[in-house]
Amino acid sequence: MTKAVQAEPPxxxxxxxxxxxxxxxxGLAEMHALRGIDLVVQEGEFVAVMGASGSGKSTCMNxxxxxxxxxxxxxxxxxxxxxxxxxxxxxxxxxxxLGFVFRGYNLLRRTSALENVELPxxxxxxxxxxxxxxxxxxxxxxxxxxxxxxxxNELSGGQQQRVAIARAIVTRPALLLADEPTGNLDSKTxxxxxxxxxxLNRDRGITVVMVTHEPGMAAYARxxxxxxxxxxxxxxxxxxxx
Numbered sequence: 061m062t063k064a065v066q067a068e069p070p071x072x073x074x075x076x077x078x079x080x081x082x083x084x085x086x087g088l089a090e091m092h093a094l095r096g097i098d099l100v101v102q103e104g105e106f107v108a109v110m111g112a113s114g115s116g117k118s119t120c121m122n123x124x125x126x127x128x129x130x131x132x133x134x135x136x137x138x139x140x141x142x143x144x145x146x147x148x149x150x151x152x153x154x155x156x157x158l159g160f161v162f163r164g165y166n167l168l169r170r171t172s173a174l175e176n177v178e179l180p181x182x183x184x185x186x187x188x189x190x191x192x193x194x195x196x197x198x199x200x201x202x203x204x205x206x207x208x209x210x211x212x213n214e215l216s217g218g219q220q221q222r223v224a225i226a227r228a229i230v231t232r233p234a235l236l237l238a239d240e241p242t243g244n245l246d247s248k249t250x251x252x253x254x255x256x257x258x259x260l261n262r263d264r265g266i267t268v269v270m271v272t273h274e275p276g277m278a279a280y281a282r283x284x285x286x287x288x289x290x291x292x293x294x295x296x297x298x299x300x301x302x
Contacts, residue, residue, distance in 0.1 A: 072139040074234060074267055075101035075124060080133035082119050082290075093119040095290040096133070103234070106261040106268045106301070108278035111287030117271045118239065120287070124269060125158055125237050126150040138234070155184065159228030159236045159266075161257075163243035165220040167212040167227075173199060173219075174208040177227045184231070198226035201264070202256050218249035225256060229266065236260065238270040242277050254280045258301075 082094040094116045101107055111117045122128040123135055126142060135142040137153065145153065167176050177195040186194070199205050202222040212220055221241065228236055238257060242250035258280045261268045272278050282301040286294035 073100045073136075074103045074105075074138060075099065075269070076134075076136040077120075077123070078134045078136075080120075080123065080130045080135060082116075082123065082128070083131045092290055094123075094130070097290075097292055099285065099292060099295075101267065101269060103267055104261075104265050105283060106258065106281045107270070107283045107285055108281035108298075109269060109271045109285050109287060110273060110275075110278055111293075112273065114289075115287040116290040117287045119290075121237060121239055121269070121271050124235075125160060126154050155180070156231070157234045159231065159233035161221070161225055161228050161236065161238040161241045163240040165212070165217075165224045165244075167220055167223060169213040170211050172209050172211055173204060173215065173223045173226075176212060176223055177230050180227060180231050194230055195226070198230040199223070201229065201260065202226045216249075217245050218252060221245065221249075221253050222256060225253075225260075229260060229264075234267060236266050236268045238268060240272055241270065242272075242274070247276075250274075250277060 077097050077099040080094055080097040081092065084091045084093060097120060109117045109120065123130055129143045142150065142153070174195050177198050178191050181191040181194060196205065196208060199208055202225050204219060204222050204226065207215065207219060212223060215223065241257065242253050245253060254277055257268060260266045270281060278284055279298065280301060282298050284296055284298050285292060
């Protein structure tokens with residue numbers, strides 16, 4: 061799986077969804093969450109996926125994150141047809157190429173910031189010294205190098221989300237998926253977090269796909285994709301993004 065992803069020809073999109081549908085239930089209980097989505101994301105983009113509750117944006121995010129599979133259509137990641145992979149191959153794709161940031165921080169509460177960030181590296185079997193160095197570097201990337209020893213329950217909400225972002229990028233993922241990353245934060249802290257995410261995209265070249273319903277947060281993205289009733293209604297560049 062890893063070799064297949066790495067061997068993609070030049071100019072292949074990082075993400076390509078073609079006629080993707082997702083249906084839950086059958087008969088009278090059938091619900092169409094996605095109704096034929098076409099979406100291409102190139103490496104280095106920062107895309108905000110927007111829409112009301114029930115528009116399909118979170119279902120699309122789950123498919124992009126290999127947490128779900130389409131009912132029909134095709135999802136290619138670096139040219140590899142993801143829905144044809146086995147469960148273990150999809151897990152390896154998540155582990156090696158994807159980073160996740162959620163509305164809830166999902167940190168181990170009585171564990172230090174450093175240890176939280178080290179977790180993905182621990183699962184990969186990275187040696188202790190290398191693991192620590194990478195985790196410290198990731199914490200520095202989000203401005204928390206001085207908080208490595210603090211337990212997550214000793215940190216503010218904004219600091220916890222920075223730790224969560226550091227954990228997501230410590231493996232140097234090709235794609236960062238952010239699902240309402242500022243949903244639990246006040247306005248000032250939300251803008252600080254969005255500044256961190258935008259900086260990682262701009263300065264580190266990490267591709268970002270972010271689900272949000274807040275125009276103020278979407279303003280940081282360089283492209284806006286709007287979902288309505290399981291379909292892409294709009295797809296346009298954000299010319300005002302920094």
